[in-house]
Amino acid sequence: MKKLDYPLCDFKDVLNTCAKGMEQVNVRNTFLTAVPDLVYLGLQYEQLVKKGELYKFPRIENIKRKTVVVPPLTKSKLVNLYANNLRNKEKPARSLYEYLLASANEKCPFCGDIGRPKNLDHFLPLAHYPQFSVMPVNLIPACRDCNMGEKGDDFAGQAEDQIIHPYLDKNIFYTQQWVHARYVNDGDGVVEYYVQPPAEWQEVDKARVNKHFRDFDLARRYGIEAGKHLSEIIDQRNSFYKVMGRKIPLEELTVDLVEVLFKPLIEGGAFANHWKKVMYVALSMSQEFLLP
Ligand SMILES: [Zn+2]
Known part of the structure; x- marks a missing residue:
């Protein structure tokens, strides 16, 4: 619908900024060991969107809070990274959250300028794809009426059912x-x-x-x-x-x-x-x- 410019902060920037907000050194160091794998998964994500094949990204079924998604990080660790770190007003990564929200210039890319973006929406839902909880191109500034989070956690199972990705889809x-x-x-x-x-x-x-x-x-x-x-x-x-x-x-x-x-x-x-x-x-x- 309406295209968003590729964010000026990439996945690695966001992960490293989140790490700075982790007070305990051992927690931070454990987290940092997963950064290269997360960045690699992010590149796969981007390549699939560009081909119109994001639906092929493997979805983890019956994923529990303690399931290890990207070793050594569990689902709950990755989910909390978004809520407790990127969105947390006390943390340094919050400035990146604000930047991503503002980057839509008050125009929701899903409806294309009817609503004003109120928060960031996970394009691949957090519940099934926690590895992308803080990846910039998976975080879409969306208006209330377009927010997918409130519409459930379903995502396309086949190519025809994919909605338009605001960052990386075909021109x-x-x-x-x-x-x-x-x-x-x-x-x-x-x-x-x-x-x-x-x-x-x-x-x-x-x-x-x-x-x-x-x-x-x-x-x-x-x-x-x-x-x-x-x-x-x-x-x-x-x-x-x-x-x-x-x-x-x-x-x-x-x-x-x-x-x-x-x-x-x-x-x-x-x-x-x-x-x-x-x-x-x-x-x-x-x-x-x-x-x-
Ligand atoms: Zn909208």
């Missing part, structure tokens, strides 16, 4: 338009959103954007945002016609309206699937909207 998901909208004149007028990926995409990628759109309930959520904004646009359209209508023929007016009202945002910096950009494209192509 086509961020740069090509796959969210579309249509204007429906039912009296007040509504904007309806739907998924239509480019025809040349692979079937698996088409399935993935559909899954992402469904999982985050984007048709409904974008529809609400568009509804709030539409009356404003209709007022602007009507006053434009009122002022200009007496001077120019109608067919020229619609061209001017698109130019004045929609072009700046359509051609501006918003990412390809931003709800507002998609809405403006739909309205600018709707004769029903342009010629009420």
Whole structure:
């Protein structure tokens, strides 16, 4: 959906900063012995996301608190690393937590700028993948409505079911338009959103954007945002016609309206699937909207 820049702190930086927050020397030294293995697992994770195959990362079933996940670290040690260290306001790693949260610039990458990120969400859930509890690219700044943690701990078991990874997925998901909208004149007028990926995409990628759109309930959520904004646009359209209508023929007016009202945002910096950009494209192509 919306791409996030690769974090300036990598997994190793975060692990070493977490280590600095461990007061007991023996605890810290034990932890540091696992850092190279954790970093190696992180590289595997990144390579799989780039290939669209993160679902292949082995999931540990029936993992207990005392299960050793990355020797000598148990599941609970790794889980606590996030809660008691990275997120802990008393620890040096907290500054990295704050940095990651702020890096989304107040725009949730899952819904793409409806909600504001409130906390970091584990892309591969903590319960089944504790080895990535503090890995930056597994920590997604997410809004309340998109937070996966509250939706359970399930994760894709096959390629088609993978939602879009905000950091490392294929560029086509961020740069090509796959969210579309249509204007429906039912009296007040509504904007309806739907998924239509480019025809040349692979079937698996088409399935993935559909899954992402469904999982985050984007048709409904974008529809609400568009509804709030539409009356404003209709007022602007009507006053434009009122002022200009007496001077120019109608067919020229619609061209001017698109130019004045929609072009700046359509051609501006918003990412390809931003709800507002998609809405403006739909309205600018709707004769029903342009010629009420
Ligand atoms: Zn969101």
